[in-house]
Amino acid sequence: MIDKVGALILVDRKILLARPKNKNAFLIPGGKREGDESDEQTLRREIMEELGTEIITMKHYGTFQDEAVFGGMVKIAAYLCGVKGRMKPQSEIEEIRFFGKDELQKSSGEYIGSVMKNHILPKLIADGLL
Numbered sequence: 001m002i003d004k005v006g007a008l009i010l011v012d013r014k015i016l017l018a019r020p021k022n023k024n025a026f027l028i029p030g031g032k033r034e035g036d037e038s039d040e041q042t043l044r045r046e047i048m049e050e051l052g053t054e055i056i057t058m059k060h061y062g063t064f065q066d067e068a069v070f071g072g073m074v075k076i077a078a079y080l081c082g083v084k085g086r087m088k089p090q091s092e093i094e095e096i097r098f099f100g101k102d103e104l105q106k107s108s109g110e111y112i113g114s115v116m117k118n119h120i121l122p123k124l125i126a127d128g129l130l
Contacts, residue, residue: 001065002074005042006030007081008061008120013130014098016087017112018050021094025069026112028076028120029093039077047083052090057082064119076115080129101130 006028009016017026031046033039044055061078068074089096104112104121124130 002032002068002072004030004032004074004076005039005046006076006078007043007047007055007058007083008078008124009081009083009087010124010129011098014100015104015124015130016096016098017116018089018093019095019097020092023070023094024111026095026097026099027069028078028113028116029096030076039079043079043081047081049091050089050093051083051087051096053083053085053087055081056084062120062123064115066114066118069113074113074115076120078120101125104130 007030008028018029019026029047029050030043033042040058047053047055059080061080063075063077065075087096
């Protein structure tokens with residue numbers, strides 16, 4: 001089981017997703033813990049590494065589990081995050097993009113991860129956030 005922490009960054013009823021280098025799927029920014037990091041420490045480090053920006057607000061939204069895009073199973077502790085500064089792809093991230101619900105709902109599942117498609121997206125829509 002891949003255990004990750006992810007940032008749900010919402011702007012104008014769209015969510016920011018990141019595409020890693022040499023991959024074709026967009027994922028929630030974030031990553032795995034290093035050592036005994038807390039969720040907050042992990043997410044702050046990962047967002048700075050991946051997007052070059054700082055988290056200013058963070059609220060647990062849920063923990064979701066499904067098949068990982070690149071194989072195996074993944075569990076993601078997802079946090080609604082507010083960030084400060086301009087976001088731009090860093091490190092292993094090739095591209096970042098905001099997606100609206102219509103575009104995400106039309107995705108075949110190969111374009112976005114199963115956790116997003118099957119769990120997070122329906123909850124964000126039901127909660128009126130997308």
